[in-house]
Amino acid sequence: MNAEHPPRSPLHQPALHDSGYKHTSGEALYVDDLPLPPGTLHALPVGSNVARGRITACDASAALAIPGVRAVLFARDIPGDNLIGPIVHDEPLLADGEVFYCGQAIAVVIADDIEACRDGVQAVRVDIEPLEPILDIETAIERESWLVDPHVIARGDVRHGMAHAATILRGETRNGAQDHFYLETHATLALPEEDGCVRLYSSTQHPTEVQKLVAHVLGLGSNQVVCEVPRMGGAFGGKESQASNYACMAALGAIHTGRPVKVWLDRDTDMAQTGKRHPFWTRYEAGFDNDGRLIALDVHIYADGGWSIDLTGPILDRALFHLDNAYFIEALRFEGRACRTNLPSNTAFRGFGGPQGMLVVEEALNRYAEQMELDPADVRRLNYYGAAPRDLTPYGQQVTDNRLERIHTELLTSADYLARRDAIERFNAGSRFVKRGIGFQPVKFGISFTKSILNQAGALMLVYADGTVQLNHGGTEMGQGLHTKMMAVAAHELGVPLASVRAMPTSTEKVPNTSATAASSGADLNGQAVKAACEEIRERMRPVAARLLDVPAADAATLHFEGGYVSAPAGGRVTFAEVATACWAERVSLSATGFYRTPGVHYDAQAGRGRPFYYYAYGGAVTEVEVSGLTGEHRLLRADILHDVGASLVPGIDLGQVEGGFVQGLGWLTMEEVLFDANGRGLTTGPSTYKVPAVGDVPSDFRVSLLERAPQPGVIHGSKAVGEPPLMLAISVVTALRHAIAAFGRPGYEVQLAPPCTPEAILRAIVSQRDRALTHAVGLARKVAASPEL
Amino acid sequence: MEPVRFWLNGALVEEHDASPTTTLLDYLRRTLRQTGTKEGCAEGDCGACTVAVLDTEGPSSARWRSVNACLVLLPMVHGRHLVTVEGLRRDGVYHPVQDALARAMGSQCGYCTPGVVMSMFEACYRDDLDEDWQVDDQMCGNLCRCTGYRPIREAAQAIAGLAPDDHFARLAASQVPPAPALSYEAHGQRFFAPRSLEALFDILDAHPDHRLVTGATDLGLDVTKRRKRFPCLVSLENLSDLRIIEARTDGLTLGAGLTLADLELVTRRLLPPLSRMLRYFGARQIKNRATLGGNLANASPIGDTAPVLLALDASVIARSRQGERVIPVDAFFEGYRKTALRPGEIIARVDFPSTPTDARVGVYKVSKRRELDISAVCAAMRVRVGDDGVITEARIAYGGMAATPSRAHRVEALLVGRPFEAVTFEAAAPAIADDFQPIDDHRGSAWYRRTVAQNLLRGFFEETRSARFRPLPEAPSSTVQVEVAS
C-alpha cells in the first residue's frame, strides 16, 4: 500500500480472522491457558450417579484425607442463595436434599492440583435413595410433568381448513438432542480480591449473567464481581446459560479458600452434566388443497427441557415462530409445551428451537411431495410467503424484504438442480444397491431476541493520544469473528487502519448490563453501539482537526476520516494520531460509550401476536447424496448454498459461518446421537461414542455463495445476522436422503425416516421401502393370477 | 536412576519425578505450561492435542509423525525429538502450514487449530500423499466444530508434500540416533523400554507384575479414562525384531511392532485387503502409534485387523524366552478380550500365507461415521472358486458380531461346494442368524448388525463377481464398492 493511497475502509473487504495467526501459532490464550497466579487451586463438581432421588447422607471425610484436597463444599456452604438460573431461579447450584438428573452437582472438591481433585471427587460418598425418574417425553406427558406454560399461536379456523383440504397428512415426528461439542470445555478461573470481591476469567457467552449469578450465590453486589472473557473455544449456545454454574463453583471456592480457584471440566464431565439441543416430539396434521398449497396446519410440539427451566421457554417460542419456515399457511394452530424430565437441562444451541420447528413443516411438505410424486422443490415454491395477504406470519408480523423467490431461482439455476434431478433418476434406474438423491431447502429465520428487552448493546471506545484505539463492546468472541467485524466497524468509523484498533477481552467492567452474545445478534447490536461510540469521538475530533488543517469550523463536517488520516476536501491532511494528540492537548475527551436498542420489536405471548423480529434472514441449499442400500451409509456428493447476509461486513467471516453452520446441522441430522441408558446415565459422553462430522463427511464439492447486491436497510452497514440461519440449510440433506431412499421402493411411497439419519435409520427406511414394494409386487402377482381376462 | 530425556522444540528436557503414566499432554500443559497444545477429549478422538514426534524406528528414514499427546505416556518420548505448535515459528517467521491455515481462514474459535496445524505439519513432510483422499485420511483425526472443514481441507491439500528444505527437514535427515533403552521409575511406578529381546525377557522375568505396551492407543485410555496406574510398564516400541517386513514367494511376514501407518503403506502393494481396512482404522495420529500386536493382544470384539487375519488364514507368532510358538489366528481369540498368549509371551509377528490365485477377497468396515469410528460391523471374506465355478473354500470373518472376532462357520458351510452365484449367497445369508447373536449398543442394534452382516455377503458377491476385483484403499461412496460410478 503506498502512502498516496491510504488503505481504504476495511468494511465489506476481505480480511483474515483477527486471531488467525494467534490460533495457528498456539499463542491464543483460553481460560485454561492463562498463567496461573501462585497458589491456584483446582475445583471439580461431584455429580450424582442417580437420575432422581433423595440424598440421605454425604460424607467427605475420605476425600478430605487425601493429600492435596483442601475443601469439599456443599449447598450449606453457600453464603448467598443456592438457587440460580438464567430466567427463573429454579436450579440449586449444589443439590440440596434431592437430585434431579444423573450428573447433577452435589458438592465441589477443591484441591492443590487436578489429580488430587479427581481423587477427591471419587472419594466423596453420597448416599441417594433412588426415586423413579422420567426419562422421555412420552412419560412426561403422561405424568403431566411440565416446565413452563403452554404457548399457543393460532390463526383462522384450522378445523375448517382441514375440512376443505384435498389431502390431509397426519403424523408424528421427533428429532434427537445434539451436544454442542465445543472443542473447549467449560472453564472459569476465579480470583479473590480485596473487600470480598471476585474477578473471574470465564469461557461464557454471557459475562453479565455470570457476574449476576456469582453475586447472587455469594451474596454480593454486581459491582463486587468482574467477569472477563478472553475468548472461547467454541460455544454454540452451550455457554449462554450453563457457564454460570461452573463460574459460581469457582467463585465459591475462591471466596471459601481465599485463593484463586480454577474449574475446568474434562470432556466426560462436560458432556454428562451440561444440557443439549432440545429433542422434540411432535404430532401434526397438515391439510393441502388441490394445488399443493398447505392451507391448514395443526401442530402440538413437546420439547424435552430436562430437569430445570434454563432457556426452555424462549426456545419453545422460537420453535413455534419457525414452524412456518418460509411458507404462508392460512389456518393454523401451533401449541408448544415443554416437559420436565430427569435429564441434563437442555439449553440454547445454534438455532434455539428454530431448527426443531422447521423440521416439522419440512417433513409434511416432503411427505406430500412423495405421495403426489411431485418435485419437493416445487411444493416449497408454491407455498412461499408472497404479496399481501400471503405476507403475514402466524404471529402477525409482515414478511418484508422477502428474498425467497430470488434465492430459489438463482440457486436452482446455479446448482443445475433440474438437470441433476433428471440425471439422478436415470442413475437410480440403472443401479440396484446404490441410489442417489437431491434435496433443496429454503430457510427464513427471524432475527432478534424474542424477549424484546434483550435487544440492547453497549460499547466503550478509548482513543489514546498516540492515535491508537481500544475497542470494548458487550459481545463475546467464540470464534464467530465478532471482534473482526467490530474492528472493521470501528476502523471504518474512525478512519484508522485496522492495525491501530485493538479488540479488548469482553469485560463487565467495561460495558455493563449486556445481553448474551446469542440469537445471531452479536454484530447487529454491538456493531451499532460501536458505531455510535466512534461517531461521538469522531465528532469531538472534527473541530480540532479543522483547526489543524486551517479549515473553518463551519466546514468541519466536510473533513474526511479514512486510513489513518483526516483530510480536507480542498486538500491537506493530518494523521489521525496528530489529531488525537491535539485533542489531548486541547483537553477534549477521547473516550465514549455507545448504546443501541433495536427499534420496533415487541411480542405479546398471551395473544400470540407481535413483531418479535427486526427482520428475517434467508438462505437456500441444494444437496446431493449417495446411499448404500446394503449398509445404509451415505455420502454427500455436492452441496450448493446461497445465503443472504445482506452487505457482508467481512465476507470471509460470514462464509465461514455459513459453511460451519451447515456442517453442524448435517451432524445433528445425520450422525450425532445423544443416548442415555435405562437409568438416565449418559452413554455418549465423549467423541469416541458421540460422532460429530469429520473432514470426510463434508462434500468435496462444496459451493457456497453469499447473495449479492442485497443490503438490508436499518442494520449496521446493510449487513445481516449469520450465526444461526445456515444451520437449517442442512435439512436439505434429509430431503436428499428421502429422495434416494424412495428410489429403493416404488413411486408414491412415503419415506419413513426421522433424524438423526444414521446408517441404521437409513437402512431401516430402505428395508421398509423394499418390503412395501415386495408386498405390492406379491399383491400384483395375485391380482394378475386372479384376473379372469388375462 | 535415569531421567526421561527428550528434545522439545529443540531444547533438552529432563524429568526425574513425573509418574510414568503422566501423559505427554498433561506434562506439556500442566508441568511445562506449554499451553498451545490443547485437550479436547483425552481419548484420542479429537486431535486437539496433536504434536509431532520424529520417528526413527520405522522401516523408512526418520520421519515426523503426528501423534495424540493425550495417549502418549511421557517415558515414550525418551530420546526423541518433539515439535509442538509453539515450535513451528522460527526467528519470527511462520511455518508454511501456519501461514496456509491462517490465510485460508481455517480457524474460527481456534481451539482445534494447534492440532490441525500439527497434522498439517506431518503432511507437509510426507512424500506419499499423492491423492486428495489421502489428505482427508491425514486430517480426519482433527475434529473442528466451527469451520465445516472446507478451508482446512484446502489448506492441507495446498501444503501436503511441500517438504520445504528447512530446519525440520534437516533435523529429520540428520541421522538422529534411535532412542536409547530406558529404565525409569517414579512414585513407585516403573517404565522399561528395552532395545533387545534378551533385555526384554530379563525384565519380564524380574517383574512379574509387568504390563506390556506398544503404541498405548488402547492402554492409554485405561490411564486417562479409567485412571488406572500400572506398577510396571514394559514398552515393546524400541524392539527392531518386532518391526520386520518380509515378503516371500509363499507369504508375507509383518512385525507386531510396526505402526499401522507403516503397515498401511507397505500393504498397499503387498497385501491390499489389510491396507484397505487400515484406511478406515482410527485416524492418522492413531495409526502413527497403534500396532498390529496391540490390536490383536487387545482381543477386542471390534478389533478391525482380526477379521482380515481370519479370512486370510494368518498365524500369530508368539515369542517367549523359550522360543517361538505358531498360533493360527483361528485359535488365537479364546473369549471376550482373552487370547491364547501365555504369561511371558509377546506377539512377535504375523505370518500371512500367500493368497491363492483363485481367491476373491473383500474387506468391509461399517460405522456410524465413515472416518475415525469404531466398527458396528466389520468383515473380511475370502472365497476360492474352482475352474468349474464351484466354491472350494470360504473364510467369512466378522467383527462386532460376537464376543470375539469370529468366522461365520454355518454360512461358510452353505457356500462351499456350491456355485459362485448370487443365489448361493442369498441362500447362505440367513445363516448369519445361526452363527451370531449380536448385541444392541450405541453403535447399532442387533437387528442392524445382523442385517448388515447379511448384506455384506451379498455385497461381497457383487463386488468380486469380476475376478479382477481388488479392494481399493481409496475412499468409496460406501463400504461396498459395487456400482459406484468410477
Ligand SMILES: Cc1cc2nc3c(=O)[nH]c(=O)nc-3n(C[C@H](O)[C@H](O)[C@H](O)COP(=O)(O)OP(=O)(O)OC[C@H]3O[C@@H](n4cnc5c(N)ncnc54)[C@H](O)[C@@H]3O)c2cc1C
Ligand atoms: C481414537 C482411537 C481410535 C481407534 N480406532 C480403532 C479402529 O478403528 N479399529 C480398531 O480395531 N481399533 C481402534 N482403536 C484401538 C487401538 O488403536 C488398536 O487396538 C491398536 O491396534 C492398539 O495398538 P497399540 O500398540 O496402541 O496397543 P497398546 O495400547 O500399546 O496395547 C494394547 C494391549 O495389547 C498388549 N500388547 C501390545 N503390544 C503387544 C505385543 N506385541 N504382544 C503382546 N501384547 C501386546 C498390551 O499389553 C495391551 O494390553 C482405536 C483407539 C483409539 C484411541
Ligand code: FES
Ligand atoms: S485430547 Fe482429544 S485426541 Fe487428545
Ligand code: FES
Ligand atoms: S475452529 Fe473452533 S473447533 Fe475448529
